[in-house]
Amino acid sequence: MDRLIEAIRRTGNPSVVGLDPKPGLLPKQLLETVAGLDDLAQAYLVFNQAIIDSVSDLIPAVKPQIAMYEALGPAGVDVYARTCAYAQSKGLYVLGDVKRGDIGSTAQAYAAHLSGSPALPGLPSQDVWHEDAVTVNPYLGIDGIRPFLDACIQDDKDIFVLCKTSNPSSSQLQDLRTAGQSGAEDSAKTVSQEVAGLLEEWGKESQGNSGYSRLGAVIGATHPQLAQDFRRRMPRTFFLVPGYGAQGGTAADVAALFDGQGRGAIVNSSRGIIGAWKANPAYSEDLNRHQALDLLASSARKAVIVMKEDLTSILGRGGRKPDLVRQPASQDASSQSGYPTTDLIR
């Protein structure tokens, strides 16, 4: 997790941009020439590249959601991998939101997301997905985690395991109250609290210089009443926090997920950034393709800056901000004007 933490320190920004394209999030100028799924996948790539080019100096990481690409079939999956490769080429940490989870040789195969394709005589292992981390589902226990964790340790990668998700029905399983051990001090935990304990334990062997392990947890922004408890239960577990913005989570809601140094969590926004152009009054269907790309890029940049300021302001209260405050602001000078001054579409 140290690489991610360093990237957050460098940018002074504990947020990650979700690259989750779908037809309704693309301006019509990108869809006009689409005559097949290959074209639509290509339009996703152009869209993603415009966003990445526009914000890569402001953010530590992107989180492409593979489901959006899988919806287009294999052509979409190909563009998912190309999006990851492009983001890495711009220096971004790529968190592949794949939520995989299986056992034994199957989990081993999924771990290729991090460790590369199987090697054969004359055919060395290749990095086919270009991800620095992936999300994983815990339902199968350590059998589903071990191969990923081994890959993390061997190839300097990370995983984020679902613990308490941001959606309303996360309560159905994750909030089930367990019977606990009679007489134990901390009995009657919920399932997600039990998972928290497992994740903290499983991560132990991969603790880095930052104090955080390579095994992070997904904790939704929509449960502020639980935030402090999860932070306390998982002192060496870094949090990926979905649910900010479109799903209703606020900066105040996520503050307690950070540690006392203002570290320990990264907050995701997807629609709020990549769909920001929709709320920009300068958008019109009369714009040409280049103008539309320019506008969606500058809208995303502005939204990233607003989110960064929102998050860092709340971290400034209660002594939670030292690491972020210490950052030189030179590389995001454009944040003062809101919109950047240079042409964003390179």
Place this chain on the structure above:
Amino acid sequence: MDRLIEAIRRTGNPSVVGLDPKPGLLPKQLLETVAGLDDLAQAYLVFNQAIIDSVSDLIPAVKPQIAMYEALGPAGVDVYARTCAYAQSKGLYVLGDVKRGDIGSTAQAYAAHLSGSPALPGLPSQDVWHEDAVTVNPYLGIDGIRPFLDACIQDDKDIFVLCKTSNPSSSQLQDLRTAGQSGAEDSAKTVSQEVAGLLEEWGKESQGNSGYSRLGAVIGATHPQLAQDFRRRMPRTFFLVPGYGAQGGTAADVAALFDGQGRGAIVNSSRGIIGAWKANPAYSEDLNRHQALDLLASSARKAVIVMKEDLTSILGRGGRKPDLVRQPASQDASSQSGYPTTDLIR
């Protein structure tokens, strides 16, 4: 689920063949010309087609495990979809073992596995994955299930949701004992028993003529002591049963997962079928490519027949077999000799 149940009735065989290729399961004759990942993916396709051609008249369904294909990157994923399409073209029900699980618009995107790609003006929705069913993870609750269930009802498809998996560490989450409702008759259920109750409930609206709903459950073969309890808790839920064979589950272990009519479950075997050629003394590295394909195909066919006889014999005891016994045996006459008489590689 009615289509799958009819296919089981037609073949008299409640088993599904896992198409989970990996380099170690392919005879070296298929790997000799492999110089890149596209070639390796192509070798997987040739391997799968040989298996499918050899056993398609004997089995109702195949279950390709997408992880094995993802390990090769996008080139592998393309061959996954082509494997599914090929199996469907041979009349097989294709159960995509993808274990996806997410929420909201992301779950909606994953549901494209069943309902097809998003439609645009001039670009109708397309069946990009060629699956009749997929496996889904329950950790996120109904939010992660609803989009799949809607796709099932609209497009005559099914899902199988993880409930109690076959691996040892399934105990870590799935066997956690819940606190239950004080005074309730059935309090202190395990997490997987709670999930069982949810699945049975969620499936209710899609109950078919067979009595089973479109929402099935994954119940491992390796927990015989729990089988009867799960069958009782989920009377309208069809079971996909992994863990038979290589993982140690026997026909006796799975018997109680079937209902009183010998229906209600389908048992998976992967390595035991597609890797059967390795135990065939007729295999030699000196065989040419065609001979090796022929041998792996006939070995798979023999293994399918042995598995079918194993399962149907156990279902014959205790009055569990009526539906299967009633089947005419004409289409699997070759099962009497063990090996088929026709050339299997078409």
